[in-house]
Amino acid sequence: MTARVTHGSRIGPIIAIAALLALAAAPWWTDRQGLRLLGEIYAYAALASLWNLLAGYAGLVTVGQQAFVGLGAYTLFGLALLAGVNPLWGIPAAGLIAAIAAVPVAALTFRLRGAYFAIGTWVVAEVFRLGAAQFSALGGGSGTSLPASVLAAIGNRAAREQLFYWLALALAAATILAILLLLRSRHGLALAAIRDNETAARANGIEVDRTRLAVFVIAAAGTAMIGALIFLQKLRISPDAAFSVNDWTALVIFIAVIGGIGRVEGPLLGTALFFLLRESLSQLGSLYLLVLGAVAIAVMLLAPRGLWGLLADRLGWQLFPLARRLEPRSSAPPVPAATTPAREASP
Amino acid sequence: MKGKHPEAADRLAPAVTRRTVLGSAGLLAAPAIARAQGAGRPIKIGFVNPRTGPLAAFGEADAFVQENLAKTLAEGIRIGGRTHPVQILARDSQSSSSRAAEVASELILRDKVDLLTAASTPDTVNPVADQAEVNEVPCVTTNCPWQPYFFGRRGDPAKGFEWTYHFFWGLEDVIAAFTDLWSKAETNKVVGGLFPNDADGNAWGDAKLGLPPALAQKGYRLVDTGRFQPFSNDFSAQIAAFKAADVQIVTGVLAPPDFATFWSQAGQQGFRPKIATIGKALLFPSAVSSLGDRGQGLTTEIWWSPHHPFRSSLTGQTATELCDAYSKATGKPWTQPIGYEHALFEVALDVLKRAGKLEPEAILGAIRATDLRTIAGPVKWGSGPVKNVAKTPLVAGQWRRVSGGGLDLIVLANPGATEIPIGGTLDLLR
Structure with a gap:
């Protein structure tokens, strides 16, 4: 029989819920800077988790997710500045528009494979950036600012910071929960099969393209909502900042790679490590970037499955009940009744 | 001289974190504070400038300008009978408007600066000023023509901005x-x-x-x-x-x-x-x-050259003397941002000296009342094209x-x- 539960993963959900509650109470135990930093951490954790879903599970190694960060940000600014919509509504609207835009993008880029797909997504993101630079109503290549009066509509300074914080936490938690539910579903099995061997998965009757499209659209919507929230706090948008391949893809890939691709826990550990490095070293200027590069190289050489991969392989740790293990029938310890019944792969 | 200056210490000791640097800088500065009677809390000036990336040339003189002012800063500022030491917390925008917004928000929320300053191109100045405006922190910027600064931030000439002021020339x-x-x-x-x-x-x-x-x-x-x-x-x-x-x-x-x-x-x-x-x-x-x-x-x-007939209100140096000091310290030819960066700190210190209280409103009031002859020319708000802009020659x-x-x-x-x-x-x- 197969089982997904380990000791760690059984107490995992309890820890996760306790941690979520503790984090939701952050406005009472940290100051505004703490909230701002945590909010940024959540945003990167969510972006990295979504990229991991694409690259680590669906085999879609994209370097163009900045297209959706920027699209989300521009949607929010456009609605707030040109249509006078409360910027908070811009966040779900960003998700919706990105989901719609993701379909033609997928139609174009899914024709490409491997490295060609990666470059193709980057090209699409550049097209988005150049398109935004032509959109003079939002400042064209100069970019534009969200005036203080627009933010005043949301509430006063303290209330705003708390609201943004909770939004970031909710978006990140929802992203990770959605990824977990997706991976535990029938589609999750299909994704695991595609990840391991696309041809075999196809031969077994898995609808590879449709599954990938669904994942791509979900990731686009999530990425755009996070992008909208990030730029709502930055207050200023420009094509170069909103569609920055460094900020929204290179760093995100760095996080996923050092944490561990193909595991839900990987990007979370990677985010923690990245922010540890950034908070302690970012004043060093170029040296800081050299350190990041060295860390990435070291992890790729010494722990190709990322740091979480290293821990999980050595210690059998698993925070979320996802991996399926074979359990010998005879000597198996009594499995508690709470064990999720193992599902059969039935595409 | 170098050790007493927090940012110089920041650069000299790369292996330690910012917090320990600030702590040790505080220790080094302690004797000076103890000597001053009725020492007050340190006044913090945040400063954002591109030091790396495509705009790095604008930030080349950062270290020199701050070390040139180290003596003035160490003397501190007397406010209401207490002498407050002055710290400049300099941050690198990495030539990115996103990063500039980020460090500005950090300076406001974490470091709780009393006055925020920034220089060099709309990509640095605008995001910093936007953060200051929303967080209600007094802000003075320079080194960017005033139209991209004002209209690029969707400024309304009839209303202007509340917390953010700028000095430079225009188109x-x-x-x-x-x-x-x-x-x-x-x-x-x-x-x-x-x-x-x-x-x-x-x-x-x-x-x-x-x-x-x-x-x-x-x-x-x-x-x-x-x-x-x-x-x-x-x-x-x-x-x-x-x-x-x-x-x-x-x-x-x-x-x-x-x-x-x-x-x-x-x-x-x-x-x-x-x-x-x-x-x-x-x-x-x-x-x-x-x-x-x-x-x-x-x-x-x-905008500035050694031939400009102006003097620093802080060090008394003429434009020529400041350029010579830069060339002597770094072995490089003078550049235009040196004068404006120096002038930015002249305005910042002048504002803080006149503020009377270390409250955002008092500091803002002092900015509005500025009338100072700097090494980049006279700076005075109120007579410019819009209320937040003072023009320099x-x-x-x-x-x-x-x-x-x-x-x-x-x-x-x-x-x-x-x-x-x-x-x-x-x-x-x-």
Whole structure:
């Protein structure tokens, strides 16, 4: 029989819920800077988790997710500045528009494979950036600012910071929960099969393209909502900042790679490590970037499955009940009744 | 001297975290504080400037300017009978507007700065000012023409901003200085414009507020081929259009690499204007000398030079003395941002001295009442084009080779700033 539960993963959900509650109470135990930093951490954790879903599970190694960060940000600014919509509504609207835009993008880029797909997504993101630079109503290549009066509509300074914080936490938690539910579903099995061997998965009757499209659209919507929230706090948008391949893809890939691709826990550990490095070293200027590069190289050489991969392989740790293990029938310890019944792969 | 200065310590000890540096800097400064009677809490000035990335040349003088002021800062400021030491918390924007917003927010929320300052191009100044405005922190910025600063942030001339103030010149000064410069030579008055699709290019090329209407009014014909993407590798279309229209004067606002590309392609394709007056690209001697012989005779705007007849209100240095001190300390030729960066701290310290209280409202009140003669010229808000902008003088001039192999920038046109002496006559390009 197969089982997904380990000791760690059984107490995992309890820890996760306790941690979520503790984090939701952050406005009472940290100051505004703490909230701002945590909010940024959540945003990167969510972006990295979504990229991991694409690259680590669906085999879609994209370097163009900045297209959706920027699209989300521009949607929010456009609605707030040109249509006078409360910027908070811009966040779900960003998700919706990105989901719609993701379909033609997928139609174009899914024709490409491997490295060609990666470059193709980057090209699409550049097209988005150049398109935004032509959109003079939002400042064209100069970019534009969200005036203080627009933010005043949301509430006063303290209330705003708390609201943004909770939004970031909710978006990140929802992203990770959605990824977990997706991976535990029938589609999750299909994704695991595609990840391991696309041809075999196809031969077994898995609808590879449709599954990938669904994942791509979900990731686009999530990425755009996070992008909208990030730029709502930055207050200023420009094509170069909103569609920055460094900020929204290179760093995100760095996080996923050092944490561990193909595991839900990987990007979370990677985010923690990245922010540890950034908070302690970012004043060093170029040296800081050299350190990041060295860390990435070291992890790729010494722990190709990322740091979480290293821990999980050595210690059998698993925070979320996802991996399926074979359990010998005879000597198996009594499995508690709470064990999720193992599902059969039935595409 | 170096150890007492927090940012100098920051750079000297890369292995320790910012927190420990601030802590140890505090310890080093402790004797000085103890000597002063009734020592108050340190006053924090946040300063955002690009020190790495494509705009790094603007931040080259950061370390020098702050060390030059170390003695003044160590003396502290007396407010209500207490002496407060002053700390400058300098942060690198990495030439990115996103990063600038991030460090500005950190300075406001984590470091709780009393006054936020920033310099160098809309990409640095605007995001910092936006964060200050929303978080209600007094903010003074410089080193960016006022139109991209004010209109780029969706400023309303009738209302202005509440917390953010800026001093620099504007496009009207560029237009006046450039056309005055061009009038000194015989040309057919046909001007080719190079305006990229970025914050500066859009402002300079703006059909209502930029160069096009002003040049037309002064009798020049502008050939504008439209906004192009910065960092293009091909200017053939522009060069062909300029040749077809018999353009004798080229102007625009370009990043140094873009101008280098344009200028070498113009040479290859046989386009030889009589005058090339370019903003932003020709500010730094390094950029001009990289053009080799073809850098000779190019003309540009000059916001500050050793020949400016102003003095620092803090150190008493003249412009020439400050430039000499920079060259002596770093072995590099002077650059224009040195004067404005120094002036920014002059304004910041002057404001804090007059504030009376370390409250945001009091500091804001002091900014509004500023009337200071800085090394970059007089700074006084209230008489500018909009309430948040104070204007400083602008002139135009030409890069010339000097004996000894270096390049010098000679002032040739000074309309509206006659106190800055003219150093020669315009040589046409060959």
